[in-house]
């Protein structure tokens with residue numbers, strides 16, 4: 478398993494970095510291609526492990542997936558196996574996205590339940606209840622979800638009791654091919670949902686309410702293959718800006734949509750960084766600044782994203798005073814605390830709330846990445862920890878950050894990959 482070696486930086490992160498396409502947006506769109514018969518195209522696709530896993534899922538189903546550079550072409554004409562196996566779904570939960578499109582287009586499918594993840598159970602009950610509201614019959618046996626319907630799903634009304642990105646993706650995709658109209662209340666409004674609505678609309682889907690919590694879908698008998706460009710990765714952008722803040726540097730992220738990271742930019746502003754934005758860039762300048770403690774609560778969009786909770790915590794370990802972070806989206810997403818403590822951070826966790834007694838000196842140690850965003854938190858903490866930090870299990874980080882070492886090198890940080 479590869480590891481990273483990171484040493485304390487001699488000068489803060491500085492410079493400009495171009496942000497890649499959003500992996501979470503691509504994953505939904507890749508599944509959506511199953512709603513049509515033909516060759517779909519997606520551009521600005523990042524080169525990441527998750528894209529490969531989703532390609533493998535689609536190949537098992539019978540699709541031909543190829544492409545060059547950052548363009549992906551998915552040919553669904555060979556679909557012949559309506560099943561997503563455990564081996565793939567367990568490595569990436571978003572594989573579960575094929576459930577909605579397959580049952581909507583073929584009237585049946587069998588998809589493995591994803592199981593838990595490092596920080597908690599992560600249920601899929603709302604995906605299933607939403608599909609049932611569209612007339613699907615769902616059974617769960619031997620760890621697999623079997624979904625079926627007569628000839629087509631039927632339009633229905635579903636109210637998501639909590640805002641769920643994944644469940645909205647699955648049920649929305651299914652509703653596009655249902656007979657009649659569907660209304661989804663309390664749908665997620667993350668930018669990745671808007672991106673999916675745009676792609677589905679390009680395929681011929683009839684969806685109203687984009688960007689709002691009520692989506693109305695007029696089902697159509699068939700969709701055509703789509704073509705679309707992936708939106709920028711707002712979490713990658715926030716991660717590099719966290720690198721600027723923790724090292725008291727200055728980083729400009731380009732090819733981003735600042736509207737997607739409003740709450741994140743507010744956080745950097747609140748702790749005392751200078752934040753500047755343009756139409757497609759954002760910059761955080763923390764040079765020579767005394768940063769101050771704050772309180773952060775993660776929430777569904779447009780709130781502060783749970784995916785940047787761990788990087789924000791790393792930043793706050795370097796800020797004098799007591800900061801508070803509450804994760805209301807994933808109450809248990811705190812496995813990084815034990816690792817940050819190994820670097821000397823003083824953090825106390827009670828329920829879903831962490832108290833960070835910041836400003837204590839950090840010292841390099843061997844630590845273990847427990848998930849994608851926790852890995853990033855450990856890398857940037859390593860930039861300010863005395864000596865060397867070795868981060869194990871960086872395969873997590875490889876799932877979500879394209880050309881990570883090169884991008885960090887561009888900003889002046891030497892992240893060394895130790896292979897083995």
Ligand code: UD1
Pocket residue numbers: 501502504570571599600601602603604605639640641642643644669782783784805806807808
């Ligand atoms: C997606 C993102 C992930 C991000 C998360 C929250 C992808 C591939 N992943 O994950 O990076 O951290 O959104 O922004 O886009 N819930 C249920 N039942 C369900 C589904 C969800 O109770 O059937 C709950 C979850 O436990 C959680 C909340 O809803 O408390 C939000 O989860 P959800 O938005 O579904 O997260 P994901 O789509 O899995």
